[in-house]
Amino acid sequence: MSPSGDSGSATLQPGQRIKPNVSLSTAQKLIEEHYGLQIESIKELNSYDDNNFYVKAKDSDENTQKYTFKVLNSMDSKKTGHIEAEHVAMFLLHGKCIRCPIPMKNVKGETFALVNIKNEATDVDNNESIPTESSHIIRLLTFVEGQIMYEAPPTPKLLAKAGKYIAEIEAILKEVACAALDNHSSVWMLSHVLDLEKFIYVIKDQPERFNLVTSVLEAYKNRVVPILPQLEQGVLHGDFNEQNIIIQPSTTEPGEYDVHGLIDFGDLQAGAYIFELAITTCYMMLECVKEGVTLDSFEGAQNVLKGYSTVRNIPDKELKVLRILVASRLCQSLVLGAYTYSLDPGNEYLLTTAKTGWALLDRVWNEKSDEEMMACWKAAVSQ
Structure with missing residues (x-):
């Protein structure tokens, strides 16, 4: 499909409803119609703004194959250039022996289609059903086998492997050149963290949390924005978290896991490399505060940096703002989750981060002085 009319610069606005509401039966009909597959089973997966489904279907040779069927939200469905950029990145990584999904061609020989879908939205204020129809991009992606990282306990070695892995992905993605990424914007991008000011009203009745987020945004405005032009830029995965990292048991280290692949390229973007490291560090610190985990979050973060820095050197000017960026990502997840x-x-999937995230945000923001935080980062990258 052509990227003509691409709305890459559009970002989410308060009150805007963009998530599709596709039933299992509708998803099955769409797959059968557009991909000609015989469905054996289908189930819905967790998702923020899209509808995702795990599908088992027979191919033309009667062999059972596994797929992820994605129905994109109405806003991102207008960004066809970004979809094409995602596919370029997937095929590039796949060609470099990185395990990641790749799009299947539909019956028309295309990797995605734009379809009109009737939704049953609910007016939260009046608790009334509102029939709507909107256009959504649909895609069928190959399924990447393995466990998601969330299912395994975080260890220093696994976190270091995650840090190294995302740095290696960044290096490969240097080969991606796409104008759609330069024009792309999203409220989830760290370059757009100040957009949270539009959504922070959802926690205004919680003054401690409201003030904490406001403090982080002020620091971003005063200390990150002025140096943005100085930060090394590249193509980023944009959402390297425990739900998108695929792992498998290590064949050389009993009890350990290796990073096996990655999924979900919906946040692919052009941006500062330190943004990718901050996003990764944020989610790996959240892994350390899961129930039953004894690894300290700051130690976990150090292991991420240790692995990352074996591939890419992290300049001091990036380390100086890393705490602000980690806190900013926590703010995005917490505020946008609540919204x-x-x-x-x-x-309840939308509140996953909230279970432990607010306490972690307070700790990241208030426990260490700037000097102590810098010493923590420097100790990690010098190992």
Whole structure:
């Protein structure tokens, strides 16, 4: 499909409803119609703004294959240039023996299609059903076998492997050149963290949390924005978290895991490399505060940096703002999670970060002085 009319610069606005509401039966019909597959089973997967489904279907040789069927939200469905950029990145990585999904061609020989879907949205204020119809991009991607990182305990070695892996991905993605990425914007990008000011009203009745987020945003405004032009830029995966990292048991280290692949390229973007490291560090620190985990979050972060720095040198000017960027990502996850939950009550997946994230944000932001934080980072990259 052509990227003509691409709306890459559009970002989410308060009150805007973009998530599709596709039933299992509708998803099955779309797959059968557009891909000509015989469905054996289908189930819905967790998702923020899209509808994702795990599919087993028979191919033309009667062999059972596994796929992920994705129905993109109405806003991102207008960004066809970004979809094409995602596919370029997937095929590039796949060609470099990186395990990641790749798009399947539909019956028309295309890797995605734009379809009109009837939704049953609910007006939260009046609790009324609102029939709507909107256009959504649909895609069928190959399924990447393995466990997601969330299912395994974080260890120093695994976190170091994750840091090294994402740095290696960044190095490969240097080969991707796409104008759609330069024009792409999203409220989830760290370059757009100040957009949270539009959504922070959802926690205004929680003054401690409101003030904490406000403090982080002020620091971003005063200390990150002025140096943005100086930061090394590249193509980023944009959401390297425990749900998107595929692992498998190590064949050489009993009890350990290796990073096996990655999924979900929906946040692919052009941006500062330190943004990718901050996102990775944020989610790996959250892994360390899961129930039953004894690894300290700051030690976990150090291991991420240790692995990352074996591939890419991290300049001091990036380390100086890393704490602000980690805190900024936590703020994005917490505030946007609360906002989206207000539109989709009952979707507990949206509150995953909130269970431990607020306490971690307070600790990241307040426990160490700037000097102590810098010493923590420097100790990691000098190992």
